[in-house]
Amino acid sequence: MSIIDGIKSEIIEKISAGYKEAVSNGSLPETDENIDISSLAKLEVPKDKSHGDFACNIAMVLAKQLKTAPRKIADAITSNIDKSGDIKDIEVAGAGFINFYLAPDWLYRTMESIEKEGSDYGKIDLGKGKKVMVEFVSANPTGPMHMGNARGGALGDCLASVLEYAGYDVTREFYINDAGNQIEKFGKSLSARYIQQLKGEDAIEFPEDGYQGGDITEHAKEFIKLYGDKYLDCGEDERKQALIDYALEKNISALKTDLEKYRINYDVWFRESLLHKNGEVTSAIERLRKNGYTYDEDGAVWLNCEKMGLEKNEVLVRQNGIPTYFAADIAYHINKLETRNFDLAINIWGADHHGHVARMKNALSAVGIDSGRLEIVLMQLVRLMQDGEIVRMSKRTGKAITLNDLLEDVSIDAARFFFNMRGAGSHLDFDLSLAKEQSNDNPVFYVQYAHARICGILRLLSEEGINVKPYAEIKPELLTDETELDLLKKLSDLPEEIRISAESLEPSKMTRYVMDLASAFHTFYNACRVNVEDEDLRDCRMKLIDCTRQVIAGVLNMLKITAPEKM
Structure with missing residues (x-):
């Protein structure tokens, strides 16, 4: 339990004891109901610091049951509260809020906790070791990663880290869509470029819905270097499969390389094709059929979404007998939550998947899996901006900007920080000029500079033979300046910030926290010298x-x- 959690528990216990004492001495009326104050009392941090460190609205909560004015209830409770320990003062404000003012001793103990816990400071046991899978990016392996993938990568990876700090057993997973229509289209595109490279562009018409990217042509050229015209006169299916087998592995390898460069290392790379090979897609469809959620029409198998309360029914198996991506996705989530038995599966999806959320959750319910074990984080679009203008094309290639293009232009630190500065549900404008700027206007620079500045101060003092002392050897009560106390308070907030971030599935809260912490330090630095004559x-x-x-x-x-450590 963190210091702040311990104090909150102490305050609630004192409120409960004060209420019981007030009833016992007649200050408050008795009631036939068994009132559990510890479950009813909620503490909040007032926005206005003059209203104390914590505020409680328990008097308003009890007013109806006790048939007594909230202000009178608050006065009775506070009159019977033990004001020892960390509580310095209590006041009743407004209609009946109880405000608690704490002595600064608890803030000082934050330094002791940081010293004792080291790199584990801030970690909590919210998850209690529950198994959580975070699936993110899962970019189509038929081409390079785009800006949405870059943002999803930062959000997903940072969310996974937050959940680890919150006590969950986290698995990072990439779902490789190596089956279905997009792979068929990939194969047709490769086959057409292969033939065109050997016989000329007029030899075959390129598929109208084919992949037009230059990477398809490059794959065809490299394939020819290895195999020449070996596959020119063979059957179309054999040629397509040979090209897919070659190019798909190249693309997947490139995805892994790019993501590792971006500091994302997955625990599992899961292939969609395995679900088909292992019969899991067929099994999922049969479970839906057995439970009465499918019907056959026009030679296809449909999911009866209307029976689930949704408007549009969805195809599970096409007229040609090939299962849809949605059918495979249902099987994939059964695999996550049943076969591999994750307690919770979290998906980072683009906002364009909004309509898919209800269908997937209802499909899970239809096969007998608690849909509450699936959480979907919808991520809004990102725009690249430079000098106030939208940037859509790479200066180097003249084509859509990929993750690799971005990382050639800005640092990995800046990319990960900027993509995680706003909640997933908010649109994000990524300012390329600002990301490269070496100034306090650049938030990642601002935070890193705070760290480097501290390292510089401590390094200079160390050169004079003055080193940081253990907490037991200092006199923390000398820290009385408002900027010192504000900095201590911000340090004490970390465990709670991790809890809020994990519960809300919003890793951007940690980015904002470290920005606020850096700001508190810079404010302190401008107000207080460290190397003062008073050695204590x-x-x-x-x-x-x-x-x-x-x-x-x-x-x-x-x-x-x-x-x-230096900048």
């Missing part, structure tokens, strides 16, 4: 900034962003 105060401030350094580095490490 100097030692306290050294300890404070060393703890700040450690927490900034820890959060950046969580986000897989470097924490430089």
